[in-house]
Amino acid sequence: MTSVTVEKKDGKIIHLIRPDVQSAQINHVPPSRGLIKMDAMESPYPWPAYLRGEWLEELQGVALNRYPDPESTDLKASLRQVFDIPPGLELMLGNGSDELIQIINLALKGPGRKVMAALPSCPMFQMIAAYVGMEFVGVPLRAEDFSLDMPAMLAALEKHQPAVIYLAYPNNPTGNLHAEEAIVQLAEASHGLVVVDESYLAYSGVTMMERLQRHDNLLIMRSLSKMGLAGLRLGYLVGHGKWISQIEKLRLPFNINALTQFTVEFALNYYDVFLEQVEQIRRDRIWVVENIRRLEGVEVFPSETNFVLFRVAKGRGEAMDAKLRQKGILLKNLGDSSPLLRDCLRVTIGKPSENVAFLSALTSSV
Numbered sequence: 001m002t003s004v005t006v007e008k009k010d011g012k013i014i015h016l017i018r019p020d021v022q023s024a025q026i027n028h029v030p031p032s033r034g035l036i037k038m039d040a041m042e043s044p045y046p047w048p049a050y051l052r053g054e055w056l057e058e059l060q061g062v063a064l065n066r067y068p069d070p071e072s073t074d075l076k077a078s079l080r081q082v083f084d085i086p087p088g089l090e091l092m093l094g095n096g097s098d099e100l101i102q103i104i105n106l107a108l109k110g111p112g113r114k115v116m117a118a119l120p121s122c123p124m125f126q127m128i129a130a131y132v133g134m135e136f137v138g139v140p141l142r143a144e145d146f147s148l149d150m151p152a153m154l155a156a157l158e159k160h161q162p163a164v165i166y167l168a169y170p171n172n173p174t175g176n177l178h179a180e181e182a183i184v185q186l187a188e189a190s191h192g193l194v195v196v197d198e199s200y201l202a203y204s205g206v207t208m209m210e211r212l213q214r215h216d217n218l219l220i221m222r223s224l225s226k227m228g229l230a231g232l233r234l235g236y237l238v239g240h241g242k243w244i245s246q247i248e249k250l251r252l253p254f255n256i257n258a259l260t261q262f263t264v265e266f267a268l269n270y271y272d273v274f275l276e277q278v279e280q281i282r283r284d285r286i287w288v289v290e291n292i293r294r295l296e297g298v299e300v301f302p303s304e305t306n307f308v309l310f311r312v313a314k315g316r317g318e319a320m321d322a323k324l325r326q327k328g329i330l331l332k333n334l335g336d337s338s339p340l341l342r343d344c345l346r347v348t349i350g351k352p353s354e355n356v357a358f359l360s361a362l363t364s365s366v
Ligand SMILES: *Cc1c(COP(=O)(O)O)cnc(C)c1O
Pocket: 041, 095, 096, 097, 098, 099, 122, 124, 168, 171, 172, 197, 199, 222, 223, 224, 225, 230, 233, 234, 235
C-alpha cells in the first residue's frame, strides 16, 4: 500500500487526489461566443417550430418530483423499434456514449488490463482509460488513407492482450470507414471485447449489427448526439446479454434523467424530421468537399460523417486555424493531436450559409 500524505496547505488536503489526476490536463472546450461553431460535430439545425411547440406542450406531463424510470423502459422500446435492434440482443443506455465507455472500462479494469484503439481516433478512448487507471495501447492507422494497419493491430493484440478494443466506425477525426472484414478479424483474434462505435451511423448508413449474431465478443455503441440531439446526452450499447447484464451493474440507476427519457422518445416519433436534416448535411458535405478540393495546396479526405478533415500547406495549420477564427469560424485544429494529422483541421458541416462563410474564409486564407 502506498501511504497517503495528508498535507494541509491553504486548508486543502491536496495530496488526497490521485497523482495521475493531479498531473492530468483539463479537457478544454474552446470559447465559441460570436463565432460560427463548426468544431464539435453538432447538427446546426434546431427543431422545427411545430415540433418544439408540441414537445413543450407534452413536457408539462413529466413528473420532475419523481426519480426517472431506472430502466428507461419506454425509451428502450422506441430505440429498439427505430434502430432495428434484433430481439435477442440487450440494450444499455448511457449519459452520452462517453459514459458507456467509462462504464465498460470500470467493468473490465484490473491488474494488467489494457485498453486498445487505433489512433488517431476519439480522444475519449484514451482519456477514459486513464481516468479509470487502465493502460492504453494506441496503434497508428496507416498514414496514406487512415485505414487499419492490420499487421500492427494483430501484433499489438497478441502482445498486449487488451481487455477491450475501441474502434470508431466511421472514425473520428479522419471520417473514413474501416473495412468491416478487418474489424471481424480483430474480433476473432481477440480474447477481449471489441466495441464498434457507430456514433455516425445516421451519416454512414453502415452498421455491424448483423455481425453481433456470430461474434459474441462484439459490442455496438451508438450515440444520438451527431444526429441532432447532442444536448440531451444519450448513447446506447447493444450486445449479448451475458456482457450487458454484467456491465449494467455499474451503471448508476438514474443516469438517464426524466427530461432526456421523455424528449428522446418524443423525438424518435419524428425520426424522419431528423433524417431529413441528416440528408441535408450529407448533401452539403459533398458540396463542401468538392469546394475544398478545388483549392490549391489543400488536401481533403473522404468522409462518411458530418465533418470533413483537410490538410493545409506544410507548417501552416496553426496559422490557418487562427486566421479562420479571426474571420469568425471555429474549427478543430488537430495538428498537435497526432503525427498523422500535421496541419490538419476538421470542419463540421453547418447550415448552407455557414458552409459558404467557411469556404470563403478558407479560400481567402490559403
Ligand atoms: C462524438 C463521439 C462520441 C461521443 O458521443 P456522446 O454520445 O456525445 O458522448 C463517441 N465516439 C465518437 C467516435 C465520437 O465522434
